[in-house]
Amino acid sequence: xxxxxxxxxxxxxxxxxxxxxxxxxxxxxxxxxxxxxxxxxxxxxxxxxxxxxxxxxxxxxxxxxxxxxxxxxxxxxxxxxxxxxxxxxxxxxxxxxxxxxxxxxxxxxxxxxxxxxxxxxxxxxxxxxxxxxxxxxxxxxxxxxxxxxxxx
Amino acid sequence: xxxxxxxxxxxxxxxxxxxxxxxxxxxxxxxxxxxxxxxxxxxxxxxxxxxxxxxxxxxxxxxxxxxxxxxxxxxxxxxxxxxxxxxxxxxxxxxxxxxxxxxxxxxxxxxxxxxxxxxxxxxxxxxxxxxxxxxxxxxxxxxxxxxxxxxxxxxxxxxxxxxxxxxxxxxxxxxxxxxxxxxxxxxxxxxxxxxxxxxxxxxxxxxxxxxxxxxxxxxxxxxxxxxxxxxxxxxxxxxxxxxxxxxxxxxxxxxxxxxxxxxxxxxxxxxxxxxxxxxxxxxxxxxxxxxxxxxxxxxxxxxxxxxxxxxxxxxxxxxxxxxxxxxxxxxxxxxxxxxxxxxxxxxxxxxxxxxxxxxxxxxxxxxxxxxxxxxxxxxxxxxxxxxxxxxxxxxxxxx
Numbered sequence: 134x135x136x137x138x139x140x141x142x143x144x145x146x147x148x149x150x151x152x153x154x155x156x157x158x159x160x161x162x163x164x165x166x167x168x169x170x171x172x173x174x175x176x177x178x179x180x181x182x183x184x185x186x187x188x189x190x191x192x193x194x195x196x197x198x199x200x201x202x203x204x205x206x207x208x209x210x211x212x213x214x215x216x217x218x219x220x221x222x223x224x225x226x227x228x229x230x231x232x233x234x235x236x237x238x239x240x241x242x243x244x245x246x247x248x249x250x251x252x253x254x255x256x257x258x259x260x261x262x263x264x265x266x267x268x269x270x271x272x273x274x275x276x277x278x279x280x281x282x283x284x285x
Numbered sequence: 286x287x288x289x290x291x292x293x294x295x296x297x298x299x300x301x302x303x304x305x306x307x308x309x310x311x312x313x314x315x316x317x318x319x320x321x322x323x324x325x326x327x328x329x330x331x332x333x334x335x336x337x338x339x340x341x342x343x344x345x346x347x348x349x350x351x352x353x354x355x356x357x358x359x360x361x362x363x364x365x366x367x368x369x370x371x372x373x374x375x376x377x378x379x380x381x382x383x384x385x386x387x388x389x390x391x392x393x394x395x396x397x398x399x400x401x402x403x404x405x406x407x408x409x410x411x412x413x414x415x416x417x418x419x420x421x422x423x424x425x426x427x428x429x430x431x432x433x434x435x436x437x438x439x440x441x442x443x444x445x446x447x448x449x450x451x452x453x454x455x456x457x458x459x460x461x462x463x464x465x466x467x468x469x470x471x472x473x474x475x476x477x478x479x480x481x482x483x484x485x486x487x488x489x490x491x492x493x494x495x496x497x498x499x500x501x502x503x504x505x506x507x508x509x510x511x512x513x514x515x516x517x518x519x520x521x522x523x524x525x526x527x528x529x530x531x532x533x534x535x536x537x538x539x540x541x542x543x544x545x546x547x548x549x550x551x552x553x554x555x556x557x558x559x560x561x562x563x564x565x566x567x568x569x570x571x572x573x574x575x576x577x578x579x580x581x582x583x584x585x586x587x588x589x590x591x592x593x594x595x596x597x598x599x600x601x602x603x604x605x606x607x608x609x610x611x612x613x614x615x616x617x618x619x620x621x622x623x624x625x626x627x628x629x630x631x632x633x634x635x636x637x638x639x640x641x642x643x644x645x646x647x648x649x650x651x652x653x654x655x656x657x658x659x660x661x662x663x664x665x666x667x668x669x670x671x672x673x674x675x676x677x678x679x680x681x682x683x684x
Contacts, residue, residue, distance in 0.1 A: 153613040236505030262332035
């Protein structure tokens with residue numbers, strides 16, 4: 134069971150930028166340009182058939198990369214779980230995962246809504262929660278919690 | 286002489302269902318594309334109840350976030366507090382004492398029964414069986430009385446806190462809960478007598494809203510939506526938490542993935558939850574209700590305000606209120622089997638007393654995404670049955 138991660142790293146050699154483990158949870162940081170192929174490899178060859186969660190993470194203004202897109206993957210046969218993080222900067226796009234896990238559709242829309250990260254090849258990249266004319270992307274760190282005054 | 290067209294043109298038209306519609310269980314809007322009465326496409330439009338929970342959480346200490354969390358699924362509050370506290374405890378690396386674990390399991394399963402009772406009542410009423418609604422709300426009232434006994438309020442209890450539970454179970458709670466569990470099987474039988482073999486009920490649910498095993502997994506459907514499609518998957522069994530591995534219970538699954546199978550799955554889940562609570566009550570250990578490590582718990586009020594004040598307790602209380610506690614740097618994901626499916630929390634900590642990022646993986650949101658698949662090809666009238674079988678709560682969709 135323990136060595137599936139080594140196999141994954143061997144298969145994705147060159148695109149794994151960083152790895153970490155905390156509280157028995159394994160995280161791999163992948164090169165953005167390897168997507169969506171690397172995710173497809175994880176699904177087809179390593180059995181990560183379930184995308185549990187997909188979300189954005191803002192590291193703050195001036196950081197490189199500015200954002201991460203975080204994928205929580207699960208192999209429902211072996212119960213293995215893996216976290217994949219992909220760095221992305223302002224103005225850069227991430228290839229969509231909709232073709233691999235259909236459930237990515239709404240989650241990518243949510244990331245776009247909240248962080249303004251665009252997904253290349255997404256079938257319908259519109260805001261998920263907020264109205265279309267909403268100014269800005271609220272989960273960015275510089276966005277004030279109390280919001281902006283709409284009257285002005 | 287007028288020429289009449291020989292072949293009628295096939296036209297589709299768009300119909301808005303909601304945001305204010307009795308069968309959408311809140312403020313959900315579904316844009317229906319219809320051909321006559323047949324649904325060609327159904328796209329949910331959500332966000333009417335968006336409260337920005339994830340953004341708000343970043344401005345509050347870990348304890349202050351707890352009351353925000355039970356406002357997500359306001360029909361199963363204890364389960365949501367439970368999941369969040371488990372996540373923070375995983376981040377801190379602490380274990381809660383056995384009694385607290387046991388109390389949490391009892392409340393989480395009680396929440397499952399309460400949530401399923403509301404689902405059954407409203408689902409049956411949407412389809413036209415109003416009597417069932419009155420019956421389930423009779424029993425649901427007892428579950429709320431029980432929760433009120435524990436926490437002092439009917440909803441949004443925030444009784445489960447980081448490190449344990451807020452206070453011990455009150456006198457008379459165990460007896461009242463046992464009395465409720467004694468009558469529950471006969472009540473579930475009563476609902477089943479009204480529905481399970483009812484011809485109209487079967488006509489409205491069998492073969493309606495079919496979700497295949499493959500689609501359920503691909504779309505991230507969880508809970509009864511996944512199990513109704515025949516996948517034996519329950520977080521309580523697969524990644525046990527809070528001592529679930531010590532309880533003896535079955536995971537009911539469906540066969541056809543239709544509305545009727547999901548109905549049967551949820552009915553059986555109520556019986557299994559009762560089994561779990563009974564086992565928990567039998568073994569309910571004595572002992573502390575809160576982890577002592579990490580100084581997470583507020584000191585005894587007597588020591589802070591009473592005659593024999595203790596300076597150390599006062600400082601401890603002050604630090605917890607003003608500053609909060611400091612978890613280590615790191616990121617964790619922790620999920621539980623909530624009544625509606627997998628509820629997960631992804632917390633990124635930068636070592637400060639406030640979460641750097643709190644991501645909530647909501648079961649209703651992911652389950653709702655399957656709506657277009659479930660409804661395609663059905664009639665408009667089936668939409669009420671299909672929204673009902675999803676068992677969504679809009680607070681749990683809109684975050």
